[in-house]
Amino acid sequence: MAYDASRNPRQDVRERMFVPELLRGLAVTTRHFLRNLFGQRDRNASVLNRKGTSLVTTVEYPEERVPYPPGYRGLHRLVPREDGKPRCVACYMCATVCPAQCIYIEAGEYEPADASAESRVIEKFPTTFVIDELRCIVCGLCVEACPKDAIRMDTSKHAPSEYTRQGFVYDIPKLLNGPAVSHPSDPWKRRESSNAPEHQQIEPHARIGDH
Amino acid sequence: MVAIVAAIAVLMGVTYYLAALFPGPAHVPQIIVLMLVFVMVTATLLTIAERKWSAMIQDRVGPNRARIGLPLLRDRSFGGVPHVAADALKMLFKEDFVPRRANSFLFNLAPILAFGPVFALFAIVPVGPSVQLMDRQVSMVIANPDFGLLYLLAIASLAVYGTSLAGWSSNNKLALLGGVRASSQMISYEVALGLSVVGIMIAFTTVQAPAIVDSQAHYLWQLSRNFDFGLPAWGIFLQPTGFLLFFAAAFAETKRTPFDLPEGDSEIIGYFVEYSGMKFGMFMISEFVEVVVLSAVTTLIFFGGYHLPFGEQWLARQPPIAAYPWMLGIILSTVFWIKVIILCWFQLAIRWTFPRFRYDQIQVLGWKMLLPIGLLNIFVTGALVLWDPSLRALALVGLLEIAVVAALTARRRPEEGAPGDRSLEAAAQHSSAHPLPGATRT
Numbered sequence: 001m002a003y004d005a006s007r008n009p010r011q012d013v014r015e016r017m018f019v020p021e022l023l024r025g026l027a028v029t030t031r032h033f034l035r036n037l038f039g040q041r042d043r044n045a046s047v048l049n050r051k052g053t054s055l056v057t058t059v060e061y062p063e064e065r066v067p068y069p070p071g072y073r074g075l076h077r078l079v080p081r082e083d084g085k086p087r088c089v090a091c092y093m094c095a096t097v098c099p100a101q102c103i104y105i106e107a108g109e110y111e112p113a114d115a116s117a118e119s120r121v122i123e124k125f126p127t128t129f130v131i132d133e134l135r136c137i138v139c140g141l142c143v144e145a146c147p148k149d150a151i152r153m154d155t156s157k158h159a160p161s162e163y164t165r166q167g168f169v170y171d172i173p174k175l176l177n178g179p180a181v182s183h184p185s186d187p188w189k190r191r192e193s194s195n196a197p198e199h200q201q202i203e204p205h206a207r208i209g210d211h
Numbered sequence: 212m213v214a215i216v217a218a219i220a221v222l223m224g225v226t227y228y229l230a231a232l233f234p235g236p237a238h239v240p241q242i243i244v245l246m247l248v249f250v251m252v253t254a255t256l257l258t259i260a261e262r263k264w265s266a267m268i269q270d271r272v273g274p275n276r277a278r279i280g281l282p283l284l285r286d287r288s289f290g291g292v293p294h295v296a297a298d299a300l301k302m303l304f305k306e307d308f309v310p311r312r313a314n315s316f317l318f319n320l321a322p323i324l325a326f327g328p329v330f331a332l333f334a335i336v337p338v339g340p341s342v343q344l345m346d347r348q349v350s351m352v353i354a355n356p357d358f359g360l361l362y363l364l365a366i367a368s369l370a371v372y373g374t375s376l377a378g379w380s381s382n383n384k385l386a387l388l389g390g391v392r393a394s395s396q397m398i399s400y401e402v403a404l405g406l407s408v409v410g411i412m413i414a415f416t417t418v419q420a421p422a423i424v425d426s427q428a429h430y431l432w433q434l435s436r437n438f439d440f441g442l443p444a445w446g447i448f449l450q451p452t453g454f455l456l457f458f459a460a461a462f463a464e465t466k467r468t469p470f471d472l473p474e475g476d477s478e479i480i481g482y483f484v485e486y487s488g489m490k491f492g493m494f495m496i497s498e499f500v501e502v503v504v505l506s507a508v509t510t511l512i513f514f515g516g517y518h519l520p521f522g523e524q525w526l527a528r529q530p531p532i533a534a535y536p537w538m539l540g541i542i543l544s545t546v547f548w549i550k551v552i553i554l555c556w557f558q559l560a561i562r563w564t565f566p567r568f569r570y571d572q573i574q575v576l577g578w579k580m581l582l583p584i585g586l587l588n589i590f591v592t593g594a595l596v597l598w599d600p601s602l603r604a605l606a607l608v609g610l611l612e613i614a615v616v617a618a619l620t621a622r623r624r625p626e627e628g629a630p631g632d633r634s635l636e637a638a639a640q641h642s643s644a645h646p647l648p649g650a651t652r653t
Contacts, residue, residue: 013619018580019455020620022565027620029268029564036267055270 068156073140075157076131078175079150081186086176087150090126094142094151102135103142104128131175133160133168149181216545222248223339223544226351227537231344241353249548250333250507254499257555259295261499264556265563305488310382313485317380322486322493325373328366329500335362335420336507339517339544344537351517351544352421359418363508364405367464370501371397374466374473374482377494381485389482392570393466393473399577400463400470406585407456410592411512414449414602424516428523431606440521442606446513449605451612452588454513456581461509463577465501468562472570506554510547514554517547 014020035055042052045059045066059066068074078086090107108127142151155178162168222244229240259274266273275288277297309315339351356362371394378390412418415426426444433441447454463470474481483494510516519526523543532538568576595605 017616017619019616023616023620025564026560029560032270033264033267033560036270056272057270058272060272060275 072156073138073143073153074155075133075160076136076142076151076153076170076175077155077178078129078172079152079178079181080176082180082182084176084180086126086129086172087148087181088126088129088146089122089148089150090124090129091147093145093147097141097145099139099141100135100137102132104130104132126172129172129175131170133170134165149183152178152181154178216549219548220541220545223548224537224541226544227339227342227344227349227540230349230351231347238350238353241351245338245351245353246330246333249338250330250500250503253503253548253551253555254496255295255299256292257499257502257559258298258495259291260555261559261562262294263291264559268560268563299492302489302492307490308485308487310485313382314380317376318485319490321373321377321380322490322497323373324376325370326493326497326500328369328373329497329504331366332363332504333507335359336504336511337421337424337516338507338547339540342537342540344540349537349540351540355419355421357419359420359423360408360412360512361418364401364408367404367461368397368401370464370497373494373497377486378473378482381482383485385479386482386484388479389473389475389484392475392479393482396463396466396470396472396573396577399574400460400581403456403577403581403585404460404464406582406589407453407460408512409585409589410450410453411446413589413592413596414446414605420511424511424518427515428518431601431603437525438522439524443515443518443520444602444606445515445520448609448613449602450513450588450592451609451616452584453592454509456585456588457512458509459576460581461505462558462561463573465498465505465558467498467502467558469565469568470573471567472573475567502555502558503551506551506558507547509554510550514550517543519543519546 032055035053039053039055041054041056042050043064044050045064047057047059047066050057078088081087088105090105092105092107095101095103095105105126106128107124109124110122138153140153143153160168226240226244229244230238233240263273274291274294277291277293278285278288279293309318334353335356337350337352337355341348341350341352343349374393374397375390378386378388378393381387411423415423417423417426423446427446429444430439430441431444431448433439435441442448466473474483483491486494526532526542527536527539532542591608592605595608596602598604
């Protein structure tokens with residue numbers, strides 16, 4: 001089908017007559033039109049695997065989404081434990097490593113006289129954990145730095161929409177969502193006598209699980 | 212699809228009924244229903260159809276975001292049809308801007324002048340046969356002047372006044388350029404348009420639209436006695452060259468894409484560059500009305516009007532239709548609109564297939580190709596009709612022309628047929644012997 005540029009187009013009787021070439025052009029567009037009009041449209045989100053007779057490759061974004069690759073860095077989340085509290089121990093590693101300095105943490109400590117004092121396997125927890133998503137450069141260093149696997153970027157969400165700039169400053173209720181994660185090395189699992197710490201439960205934000 | 216055809220049929224029935232209820236020389240029901248309902252609605256739907264069909268041609272989805280905000284309808288796009296309402300509302304509520312130094316009288320007059328003549332063209336198009344209904348003879352044509360197609364040519368050239376006045380009065384150099392281009396293009400193609408239908412006038416020996424339609428009802432060769440099947444004397448078979456010339460010239464009159472030099476989106480924005488709101492909307496809708504009217508006129512002249520290609524007399528003999536002839540009228544009118552819609556699609560397909568002409572190419576096509584071919588066509592047609600008044604010789608020549616074009620279209624190029632482009636390899640091997648292999652090969 002490659003067009004031979006050295007060929008003199010005026011020497012072909014079809015092109016001199018003009019009409020047959022026009023009809024051939026029309027045949028191409030008509031073929032596309034009919035295939036797309038009557039063809040089966042495959043809405044498979046991965047376009048390359050579409051099998052339908054229709055030639056449309058559009059993914060209609062808000063309704064259909066292309067699945068992200070496994071390593072995709074989306075919006076942050078604070079990983080909860082099974083009891084719904086964040087795994088974060090307020091060690092400031094992520095805030096320290098963050099090149100954009102968009103993480104702000106205030107640490108709290110469980111009261112020694114607390115009822116759960118006997119089972120103090122975790123001493124610190126974040127009373128405030130704020131990520132300014134407008135400042136974040138989505139480098140993922142906080143995820144790498146975290147020793148407790150408490151912050152992840154696996155939500156596959158991007159471009160969150162808010163009405164105000166303050167809305168992009170995500171706090172614990174907004175950040176704490178997604179499936180809980182536990183490791184065998186978690187201290188409340190290692191000690192026989194230890195229970196889960198009973199600090200104030202922070203209710204998950206309403207967005208949890210809506211993805 | 213079936214619903215659309217049924218809707219057309221029902222509406223045509225309503226038209227016949229109304230026309231029987233309100234008889235009179237003014238043909239008010241025909242004007243209202245045929246022009247305002249059919250032409251206007253078809254043109255309005257064509258605005259969205261153009262966007263949707265072009266999307267299908269280009270493997271896109273097309274507009275589907277406008278929704279009707281009612282509970283059950285909210286999640287359905289209805290093929291993008293709500294976009295029509297959205298566009299209309301947008302145009303109605305936009306600011307009606309008039310440039311400061313513009314001639315405001317002419318500026319306001321131009322959209323009307325562009326809109327009116329196009330509409331008036333439809334007056335001579337017979338949409339259906341005239342039938343007996345409620346003791347009255349009901350005709351489905353708004354006017355039947357003696358000068359028939361000449362009215363068409365006369366009014367069609369009036370539409371350019373709106374275009375060139377719009378370009379001149381809006382005090383904008385680019386708009387003026389567009390207007391001048393429009394008028395020169397119109398002048399070039401008026402000649403070819405006029406010459407292209409002369410062949411039909413010779414063949415059917417009439418210029419009246421209903422007479423032309425009736426001439427196309429009979430068969431040149433009929434194969435069977437009982438069921439009328441054969442080659443109908445349609446203009447496309449008698450005058451394929453004339454059809455080509457007419458379609459090209461009339462397409463140039465609609466100022467749509469292969470001939471959209473007056474608009475010229477990319478270099479001059481067009482004669483309506485200063486228009487906004489509903490005045491621009493009138494220019495735009497008049498373009499689509501032109502498409503519908505051109506389809507109707509082409510159907511009338513070249514595609515047998517409202518007649519079926521076969522089986523019409525057989526259909527008329529069937530018991531319920533023979534008893535109530537208005538049923539045949541409704542069927543035939545529906546056939547007419549189906550033909551019109553198909554031709555509208557054809558025009559849109561042309562518009563989304565072919566690239567634009569350069570300005571000099573437009574003039575070359577008009578004066579050096581269409582005009583001589585049109586003249587030649589007239590002489591050949593006249594000679595053939597003189598030689599054989601039964602039009603069979605003319606049809607044979609026409610079929611021969613169609614066959615030649617079809618054969619040339621269907622035949623694959625030799626270099627395309629070779630898998631792996633063997634001809635190119637051969638050309639590369641011989642390139643030392645022949646400096647220009649392509650020139651020697653053909």
